[in-house]
Amino acid sequence: xxxxxKYGGTSVGSLExxxxxxxxxxxxxxxxNDLVIVVSAMSGETxxxxxxxxxxxxxxxxxxxxxxxxxxxxxxxxxxxIALQSKGYDAIAMTGRxxxxxxxxxxxxxxxxxxxxxxMQDALKEGKIVIVAGFQGINKNGCVTTLGRGGSDLSAxxxxxxxxxxxxxxxxxxxxxxTTDPRIEPKxxxxxxxxxxxxxxxxxxxxxxxxxxxxxxAKKLDIKxxxxxxxxxxxxxxxxxENNIMEQVLxxxxxxxxxxxxxxxxNVSDKPGIxxxxxxxxxxxxxxxDMIIQNVGIDGSTNLGFTVPQSDLENAKxxxxxxxxxIGGMDFDKNICKVSVVGVGMKSHAGVAAKAxxxxxxxxxxxxxxxxSEIKVSMAIxxxxxxxxxxxxxxxxxxxx
Amino acid sequence: xxxxxKYGGTSVGSLExxxxxxxxxxxxxxxxNDLVIVVSAMSGETxxxxxxxxxxxxxxxxxxxxxxxxxxxxxxxxxxxIALQSKGYDAIAMTGRxxxxxxxxxxxxxxxxxxxxxxMQDALKEGKIVIVAGFQGINKNGCVTTLGRGGSDLSAxxxxxxxxxxxxxxxxxxxxxxTTDPRIEPKxxxxxxxxxxxxxxxxxxxxxxxxxxxxxxAKKLDIKxxxxxxxxxxxxxxxxxENNIMEQVLxxxxxxxxxxxxxxxxNVSDKPGIxxxxxxxxxxxxxxxDMIIQNVGIDGSTNLGFTVPQSDLENAKxxxxxxxxxIGGMDFDKNICKVSVVGVGMKSHAGVAAKAxxxxxxxxxxxxxxxxSEIKVSMAIxxxxxxxxxxxxxxxxxxxx
Numbered sequence: 024x025x026x027x028x029k030y031g032g033t034s035v036g037s038l039e040x041x042x043x044x045x046x047x048x049x050x051x052x053x054x055x056n057d058l059v060i061v062v063s064a065m066s067g068e069t070x071x072x073x074x075x076x077x078x079x080x081x082x083x084x085x086x087x088x089x090x091x092x093x094x095x096x097x098x099x100x101x102x103x104x105i106a107l108q109s110k111g112y113d114a115i116a117m118t119g120r121x122x123x124x125x126x127x128x129x130x131x132x133x134x135x136x137x138x139x140x141x142x143m144q145d146a147l148k149e150g151k152i153v154i155v156a157g158f159q160g161i162n163k164n165g166c167v168t169t170l171g172r173g174g175s176d177l178s179a180x181x182x183x184x185x186x187x188x189x190x191x192x193x194x195x196x197x198x199x200x201x202t203t204d205p206r207i208e209p210k211x212x213x214x215x216x217x218x219x220x221x222x223x224x225x226x227x228x229x230x231x232x233x234x235x236x237x238x239x240x241a242k243k244l245d246i247k248x249x250x251x252x253x254x255x256x257x258x259x260x261x262x263x264x265e266n267n268i269m270e271q272v273l274x275x276x277x278x279x280x281x282x283x284x285x286x287x288x289x290n291v292s293d294k295p296g297i298x299x300x301x302x303x304x305x306x307x308x309x310x311x312x313d314m315i316i317q318n319v320g321i322d323g324s325t326n327l328g329f330t331v332p333q334s335d336l337e338n339a340k341x342x343x344x345x346x347x348x349x350i351g352g353m354d355f356d357k358n359i360c361k362v363s364v365v366g367v368g369m370k371s372h373a374g375v376a377a378k379a380x381x382x383x384x385x386x387x388x389x390x391x392x393x394x395x396s397e398i399k400v401s402m403a404i405x406x407x408x409x410x411x412x413x414x415x416x417x418x419x420x421x422x423x424x
Numbered sequence: 425x426x427x428x429x430k431y432g433g434t435s436v437g438s439l440e441x442x443x444x445x446x447x448x449x450x451x452x453x454x455x456x457n458d459l460v461i462v463v464s465a466m467s468g469e470t471x472x473x474x475x476x477x478x479x480x481x482x483x484x485x486x487x488x489x490x491x492x493x494x495x496x497x498x499x500x501x502x503x504x505x506i507a508l509q510s511k512g513y514d515a516i517a518m519t520g521r522x523x524x525x526x527x528x529x530x531x532x533x534x535x536x537x538x539x540x541x542x543x544m545q546d547a548l549k550e551g552k553i554v555i556v557a558g559f560q561g562i563n564k565n566g567c568v569t570t571l572g573r574g575g576s577d578l579s580a581x582x583x584x585x586x587x588x589x590x591x592x593x594x595x596x597x598x599x600x601x602x603t604t605d606p607r608i609e610p611k612x613x614x615x616x617x618x619x620x621x622x623x624x625x626x627x628x629x630x631x632x633x634x635x636x637x638x639x640x641x642a643k644k645l646d647i648k649x650x651x652x653x654x655x656x657x658x659x660x661x662x663x664x665x666e667n668n669i670m671e672q673v674l675x676x677x678x679x680x681x682x683x684x685x686x687x688x689x690x691n692v693s694d695k696p697g698i699x700x701x702x703x704x705x706x707x708x709x710x711x712x713x714d715m716i717i718q719n720v721g722i723d724g725s726t727n728l729g730f731t732v733p734q735s736d737l738e739n740a741k742x743x744x745x746x747x748x749x750x751i752g753g754m755d756f757d758k759n760i761c762k763v764s765v766v767g768v769g770m771k772s773h774a775g776v777a778a779k780a781x782x783x784x785x786x787x788x789x790x791x792x793x794x795x796x797s798e799i800k801v802s803m804a805i806x807x808x809x810x811x812x813x814x815x816x817x818x819x820x821x822x823x824x825x
Contacts, residue, residue, distance in 0.1 A: 038476060038479045038480075041480075042479075042480070045480075072499065075439060075499075075503055076502075076503065076506050078439045078443075079439075079442075079443070079446075079503070079506050079507040079510045080506060080509070080510035083506040083509070083510075084505070084506060084509055086516075086517075087502040087505045087506050087509070087517050088502070088506075090498055090501065090502040090517050090519060090557075091498070091499055091502035091503065091506075093498075094495035094496075094498045094499050095495075097491050097492070097494075097495045098473065098476075098492055098495050100491065101477075101488040101489070101491040101492035102476055102477065102480070102492065104485070104488045105477050105480050105481060105484040105485060105488050105489075105492075106480040108481070108484070108485055108488070109480040109481035109484075115487075116487075116488050116491050118491060118568070120521075120566075121566065121567070121568075156491075165521075165522065166522070167519070
């Protein structure tokens with residue numbers, strides 16, 4: 024089999040851990056696989072380099088940042104290659120450029136446009152284990168670019184797609200995706216299989232195991248994606264397309280997102296185009312608006328409520344204060360959280376949402392906002408009830424069984 | 425003027441020091457100069473990365489080492505560019521590849537074959553300060569290569585040559601070349617001007633301010649080379665061709681090299697080709713043989729003496745023990761040092777060597793070996809007399825005047 028492995032910062036966080044990764048890779052090679060290994064920078068390195076740059080200015084040039092930040096993954100890639108060679112394995116380290124990764128011009132948040140797989144294929148044909156520095160590529164002018172936070176996941180998935188690999192295994196310090204955060208609900212169970220869409224809903228809401236863009240790309244390219252631990256054995260969680268999952272469960276998981284703030288705009292003119300203008304302006308500032316609720320208008324005006332990440336709240340205030348339209352007033356509430364129930368089974372089963380509402384009601388937890396999609400129900404509630412709500416819902420849907 | 429500056433590891437050894445370098449560069453820009461700045465890795469970084477690699481094996485692949493080691497200079501180059509930009513200067517960081525530096529295939533000790541100056545010239549034309557990651561390039565296959573220890577000096581001189589710069593200024597933590605090591609003789613004086621050849625003799629014998637290959641290249645390309653301090657003002661030392669130095673002094677400096685060991689081979693067959701075989705074998709092992717003395721043969725055999733760096737001594741023993749010819753025996757003496765008097769004036773003045781011998785004789789210092797070139801006299805003496813001999817010779821040639 025041709026496998027792409029990706030090892031995150033914690034998995035390569037020390038020389039001992041790089042040695043451990045080398046042993047795991049060696050074992051996979053001994054089992055007869057062809058291997059491309061994508062690595063992140065050693066944990067802490069990228070943050071250290073960002074701090075270095077911020078010593079000089081809070082707004083360093085993105086072009087220079089990419090030269091700076093791309094150095095961390097090069098260190099890990101060459102060290103892992105050296106570690107494998109010292110064990111007698113034929114390995115070759117490649118920078119993003121050497122691995123043929125071409126991106127657009129968007130420095131620090133570039134998108135992969137194409138991969139010239141020839142160098143990797145040549146090395147694989149010679150029986151070599153290919154080690155690729157993740158998170159980086161070059162643009163058409165030959166400038167170094169990076170792919171944004173978690174970009175090594177993206178490198179791995181894109182390479183798996185370009186090489187038509189049999190699977191892409193993402194290694195971190197957790198052994199898979201859980202029905203909910205085990206720190207909140209110790210009865211949480213590891214999920215064996217989950218669909219791309221469920222994973223996207225869970226990741227965007229706080230399950231930080233896989234970078235969202237990489238799950239999207241895996242879905243687009245139809246790549247079997249595994250979330251595994253580099254510190255233990257075990258099958259991890261397979262993220263795949265819905266059709267591959269034989270026994271579809273009703274609900275896959277419950278997710279808590281505490282990084283939300285609610286914004287309420289009072290007495291907004293109830294005319295066409297006003298909501299559009301507000302949300303366009305927020306989008307232009309890269310503010311990620313999530314739940315949106317508009318009450319039916321009374322007397323030509325309406326209340327408009329939505330949630331934004333807490334870190335974007337100050338920015339959102341600024342945008343709204345700059346609007347030309349009359350708005351009666353603004354309220355902000357950082358004291359909320361969002362609890363979501365995710366499951367592809369919802370598509371074909373009625374009553375999933377109703378069960379969530381009644382479960383919270385039975386414990387006198389007031390639901391302030393609701394938003395739903397085909398495969399999830401999200402509820403904004405008072406922050407203090409977050410963990411309790413997770414445990415109640417986890418039990419209600421039989422996830423601890 | 426178009427100037428190339430090079431800042432060494434100590435000069436960029438911390439964020440504060442990078443800020444200091446940015447201020448100096450800004451001042452040179454304000455004075456109306458066009459500037460290309462070549463930087464080393466922050467001091468300690470390269471050694472740290474070597475230690476990382478040696479955790480896995482004492483003989484890491486040189487190709488992988490080049491990817492590993494080249495990361496340090498990229499960090500400094502991007503940080504210095506960010507520091508200059510934060511002061512309002514238009515700067516652009518370039519990796520060795522982006523600066524167009526093409527080398528041969530000799531990983532970890534590559535030679536620069538050509539420089540495509542277009543990217544640097546374009547940036548200079550736009551008024552930008554060009555910051556180049558030193559010590560690195562790529563070979564014709566696009567693999568990262570490095571230029572060996574002190575290779576950033578070489579990058580700077582080669583760039584100065586390719587751009588036809590008016591001068592190349594090498595900044596370190598010392599303010600120039602001295603008549604001898606001031607830690608041995610406090611009366612040592614900074615030299616204002618020195619010829620390339622004298623600098624080569626002094627550098628190869630222990631004055632570690634400028635990398636030797638870079639002085640050779642500056643001589644070949646006829647580049648005015650300055651050794652200056654990044655921690656103080658001052659003109660430093662100009663290294664230039666002999667003709668440019670109006671008032672030629674008899675002796676420029678006295679150098680002590682304590683890293684020498686003497687090897688004596690007793691009763692070597694006095695036949696043609698034997699010495700050649702011995703020294704060829706040593707050269708093949710990259711052992712740098714320095715002073716060689718062969719006594720007149722008696723009874724068809726002879727004694728052969730030479731010095732090697734102490735770090736090569738074990739290697740040299742191994743080579744000699746592997747020789748097929750009969751050698752009566754080997755002696756080794758690590759307890760020696762080499763004192764050298766350097767000066768282009770020797771070419772036209774007799775008696776310089778004689779003065780050295782009589783100076784040491786007057787203090788009862790026994791000279792064990794002698795070797796001379798057109799512009800230097802070297803003497804091997806007992807290690808314990810090294811510092812004393814330097815002070816006696818420094819005074820005898822009037823260098824403290």
